Amino acid sequence: MSNRNSMNQFFDRLSRKKGTGSFISSLVAIGIGLIIGLIILLISNPREAFAGFFTMLIGGFNDGTRSFGNVFYIATPIIMTGLAVGFAFKTGLFNIGASGQFIVGAYVAVLIGVKLPQLGGFQWVLGILAAMAIGTIWEAVPGLLKAYLNVHEVIASIMMNYIGMFMVNYLIKQTVLNVYTNRSLAVAPTANIPKMGLTAIFPGSSINGGFLIAILFVILMYIILEKTTFGYELKACGHNRFAAKYAGINENRSIILSMAISGMLAGVGGALHYLSGAGVYIEVVDVLAAQGFTGISVSLLGMSNPIGVFFAGIFIAWLQIGGFYMQRYSFVPEFIQIITAIIIYCSAASLLIRNYLELRQLKKDENLTADSDGDTADIVNVENQGGDK
Amino acid sequence: MDYIIEMLNIRKEFPGIVANDDITLRIKKTEIHALLGENGAGKSTLMSILFGLYKPEAGVIKLRGKEINISDPKTASHLGIGMVHQHFKLVEDFTVLENIILGAETVKNGFLKMDEAKKKVMELSNRYKLYIDPDAKVSNITVGMQQRVEILKMLYRENEILIFDEPTAVLTPQEIDELMDIMKELSKEGKSLIFITHKLEEIKKVADRVTVLRRGKCIGTYNVEDVTKESLSEMMVGRKVQFTVDKKDITPGETIFEVKNLSMKTKGSTKNTLNKISFKVRKNEIVCIAGIDGNGQSELVYALTGIRHFDEGQILVHGEDWTKKSIRYRNSHGMSHIPEDRHKYGLILEYSMAYNLILQTYFTDRFQKRGFLKNDSIHEYADGLIKKYDIRSGQGAQTVTRSMSGGNQQKVILAREIDKDPSIMIAVQPARGLDVGATEFIHKKLVEQRESGKAVLLISLELEEIMNLSDRILVIYEGELVGDLDPKKTTIQELGLYMAGAKRDEVKA
Numbered sequence: 032m033s034n035r036n037s038m039n040q041f042f043d044r045l046s047r048k049k050g051t052g053s054f055i056s057s058l059v060a061i062g063i064g065l066i067i068g069l070i071i072l073l074i075s076n077p078r079e080a081f082a083g084f085f086t087m088l089i090g091g092f093n094d095g096t097r098s099f100g101n102v103f104y105i106a107t108p109i110i111m112t113g114l115a116v117g118f119a120f121k122t123g124l125f126n127i128g129a130s131g132q133f134i135v136g137a138y139v140a141v142l143i144g145v146k147l148p149q150l151g152g153f154q155w156v157l158g159i160l161a162a163m164a165i166g167t168i169w170e171a172v173p174g175l176l177k178a179y180l181n182v183h184e185v186i187a188s189i190m191m192n193y194i195g196m197f198m199v200n201y202l203i204k205q206t207v208l209n210v211y212t213n214r215s216l217a218v219a220p221t222a223n224i225p226k227m228g229l230t231a232i233f234p235g236s237s238i239n240g241g242f243l244i245a246i247l248f249v250i251l252m253y254i255i256l257e258k259t260t261f262g263y264e265l266k267a268c269g270h271n272r273f274a275a276k277y278a279g280i281n282e283n284r285s286i287i288l289s290m291a292i293s294g295m296l297a298g299v300g301g302a303l304h305y306l307s308g309a310g311v312y313i314e315v316v317d318v319l320a321a322q323g324f325t326g327i328s329v330s331l332l333g334m335s336n337p338i339g340v341f342f343a344g345i346f347i348a349w350l351q352i353g354g355f356y357m358q359r360y361s362f363v364p365e366f367i368q369i370i371t372a373i374i375i376y377c378s379a380a381s382l383l384i385r386n387y388l389e390l391r392q393l394k395k396d397e398n399l400t401a402d403s404d405g406d407t408a409d410i411v412n413v414e415n416q417g418g419d420k
Numbered sequence: 421m422d423y424i425i426e427m428l429n430i431r432k433e434f435p436g437i438v439a440n441d442d443i444t445l446r447i448k449k450t451e452i453h454a455l456l457g458e459n460g461a462g463k464s465t466l467m468s469i470l471f472g473l474y475k476p477e478a479g480v481i482k483l484r485g486k487e488i489n490i491s492d493p494k495t496a497s498h499l500g501i502g503m504v505h506q507h508f509k510l511v512e513d514f515t516v517l518e519n520i521i522l523g524a525e526t527v528k529n530g531f532l533k534m535d536e537a538k539k540k541v542m543e544l545s546n547r548y549k550l551y552i553d554p555d556a557k558v559s560n561i562t563v564g565m566q567q568r569v570e571i572l573k574m575l576y577r578e579n580e581i582l583i584f585d586e587p588t589a590v591l592t593p594q595e596i597d598e599l600m601d602i603m604k605e606l607s608k609e610g611k612s613l614i615f616i617t618h619k620l621e622e623i624k625k626v627a628d629r630v631t632v633l634r635r636g637k638c639i640g641t642y643n644v645e646d647v648t649k650e651s652l653s654e655m656m657v658g659r660k661v662q663f664t665v666d667k668k669d670i671t672p673g674e675t676i677f678e679v680k681n682l683s684m685k686t687k688g689s690t691k692n693t694l695n696k697i698s699f700k701v702r703k704n705e706i707v708c709i710a711g712i713d714g715n716g717q718s719e720l721v722y723a724l725t726g727i728r729h730f731d732e733g734q735i736l737v738h739g740e741d742w743t744k745k746s747i748r749y750r751n752s753h754g755m756s757h758i759p760e761d762r763h764k765y766g767l768i769l770e771y772s773m774a775y776n777l778i779l780q781t782y783f784t785d786r787f788q789k790r791g792f793l794k795n796d797s798i799h800e801y802a803d804g805l806i807k808k809y810d811i812r813s814g815q816g817a818q819t820v821t822r823s824m825s826g827g828n829q830q831k832v833i834l835a836r837e838i839d840k841d842p843s844i845m846i847a848v849q850p851a852r853g854l855d856v857g858a859t860e861f862i863h864k865k866l867v868e869q870r871e872s873g874k875a876v877l878l879i880s881l882e883l884e885e886i887m888n889l890s891d892r893i894l895v896i897y898e899g900e901l902v903g904d905l906d907p908k909k910t911t912i913q914e915l916g917l918y919m920a921g922a923k924r925d926e927v928k929a
Binding site: 260261263267270271273275276277278280 | 725727746747748749750751752757759764765766767768769770771775779780782783787788791792793
């Protein structure tokens with residue numbers, strides 16, 4: 032009996048802690064997503080379903096250090112796009128244009144990588160800086176439109192996606208086309224981001240210094256959002272723009288800066304992916320960059336928190352590597368996208384779970400402080416939160 | 421005696437607290453029974469039990485002498501128990517009629533029989549004098565009519581026991597009078613009413629009997645005729661409450677705040693929302709702007725605080741022209757603003773209490789260094805204010821503001837705004853939705869401001885608050901100031917005439 036009590040107390044404390052609610056709800060979402068995934072596997076190929084499912088779950092363990100390192104390699108760009116989407120979310124904005132920012136960032140990085148080998152060791156640095164700049168500009172445009180003309184950022188960002196994609200296709204043909212493969216030329220060896228000793232830890236994998244750069248941005252974004260007055264202003268606008276205005280915070284400035292920083296992050300993601308030295312090239316096809324949309328999933332799963340985004344990115348990459356090895360059991364790797372999609376659906380539903388947890392806590396707290404009478408409005412607000420987002 | 425509903429010896433516990441401790445509530449048929457208590461006294465818990473939302477640990481509920489078990493709100497509804505919630509539960513995009521029949525539709529072969537429903541609703545509407553427009557969209561009708569829709573919802577379902585949860589909190593004085601009449605009409609027609617409130621005035625006006633709760637305990641049930649307002653409030657709060665605030669006699673000093681010919685145009689209309697408003701607020705003075713809700717008060721406050729631009733006129737503080745100053749400038753140069761809607765403007769509910777206390781000062785050197793928030797000084801500052809203003813919460817400065825009670829949320833705003841040491845304090849309905857104790861506290865603080873040499877501008881709908889606090893009353897009607905009255909020389913009746921636009925004087929600054 033006393034054992035059960037202390038267990039209850041433990042969970043009570045756990046669920047009272049800030050952020051635990053969202054963490055638990057993400058875990059629940061992942062669990063449900065995996066179970067539904069297994070069911071689909073069973074339907075499509077019952078004989079090898081469990082073997083395939085197991086392969087997917089052990090993801091990075093499939094091929095020792097090689098596959099483990101590749102998890103981080105795959106995670107790098109989607110952590111960046113996830114950070115981008117999450118950062119905008121914190122200010123109450125939806126950057127659905129990460130694909131566009133990603134591809135224009137990738138293009139300028141590749142352009143510098145091909146055309147300026149004389150820069151030597153600075154080539155990759157300049158490539159990343161240029162990608163930052165163009166990504167910033169790319170999303171600052173919807174930011175400006177939103178701030179001054181009240182154009183919805185989702186519409187403007189989607190438009191910028193297509194402008195980015197077609198423009199990059201055109202520019203590649205004009206500047207850095209490999210006519211035999213219909214994709215961009217290989218960049219100079221000095222344009223590839225140095226391995227920074229990571230291949231020594233994960234031999235045989237495509238991991239490179241880009242992963243460390245992504246970690247750097249995760250920490251940087253966390254500090255900006257949680258520790259600075261700038262983050263305080265951005266989040267204030269995101270939570271309640273009326274109160275932000277009342278407090279004298281310049282809302283337009285916050286919108287523009289938040290969008291610009293968001294675009295910068297996605298742009299860097301493009302550079303990190305195509306300067307990875309892993310033999311990837313920009314294909315001249317009329318398809319939006321998948322990393323941009325995966326970024327939305329990563330951000331949702333990570334609850335827009337930079338640290339959460341980091342782990343969500345690694346998790347999705349883990350599944351993608353698992354999916355790659357599932358081909359052994361004649362499952363197509365696209366299957367992973369189905370599972371990811373289910374997990375995202377569930378994490379949307381997990382908002383409901385989280386709200387339920389919060390609501391329960393709220394009721395408890397209210398009763399404890401004996402202040403339950405006055406503001407039933409608050410409870411209603413919590414219920415509505417899911418719908419607001 | 422004939423009781424329609426009896427709740428006997430009800431006990432309800434939540435972890436760490438007894439919300440209802442041996443409470444007995446007996447409602448006679450066709451009476452209006454008031455349930456009086458401060459926030460947190462256990463009124464809502466008790467009603468939630470009657471409505472089937474909570475299960476009591478002990479106690480019996482009897483309907484017409486027969487013991488019943490109310491397991492959920494649906495059962496309660498079947499038993500004829502209906503409730504008008506403080507925050508209406510209406511579908512904004514539906515018409516009045518659609519809202520009334522929602523959940524109780526009459527259907528034929530899967531099609532709604534709207535005509536029949538409409539006939540029934542209109543019959544009820546006429547019989548109880550609940551005037552509504554059945555085809556209007558809920559989002560377009562007044563708060564008063566929305567409440568009548570809620571009442572009709574209960575009547576349409578043929579509920580016999582009607583619970584009103586703080587129904588007057590959102591109404592104007594006129595609408596409150598109308599509601600009182602409606603409630604009397606309902607009891608005359610044979611309904612039994614439970615009226616949850618903490619406003620003593622209304623109990624005296626309309627209720628037959630009253631049950632007082634305090635901290636989960638039942639203090640007693642009394643005939644309203646036999647008790648005075650003073651004794652009721654003492655029973656509710658547990659100590660003597662002052663209704664009138666002691667104000668020292670001070671002659672106002674020099675002008676601090678001056679508004680000259682302020683006008684705000686209305687889009688698509690030739691009539692101005694605000695028209696040539698001029699007034700002065702002096703040192704040691706509380707000037708009150710009285711008026712019926714929606715006569716331009718909100719817009720005036722937005723204009724004065726810089727939230728909305730206006731077309732003509734001037735604002736002066738200490739003789740300095742503030743017309744074009746930013747919100748931040750006003751915030752940090754001596755203007756405090758207690759907003760009308762504390763959830764929309766006053767607080768960021770997702771932020772901790774500490775972060776809300778620095779909402780307008782987070783950028784000062786005290787709370788940041790090179791762009792980084794100084795959490796230690798922020799918390800130290802917050803802890804100081806929490807102590808000084810007796811702000812209660814679950815986890816101190818860390819408490820997420822959303823989880824706090826309305827009264828304590830208002831105290832957060834009050835603490836923040838007073839601590840800025842303003843020269844002009846603009847308070848908009850500062851006691852809205854608060855109980856007697858909290859209201860008393862806030863009024864005392866405002867008078868303290870006056871006495872310490874500030875100028876206070878109070879915008880209020882509550883006549884009692886206006887008469888009690890102000891040194892001068894300005895009446896606003898349809899965006900114009902129509903009266904400049906001395907509260908010592910005027911009466912509530914006269915004030916009412918000005919507010920209704922039946923009487924007007926030329927008002928000069």
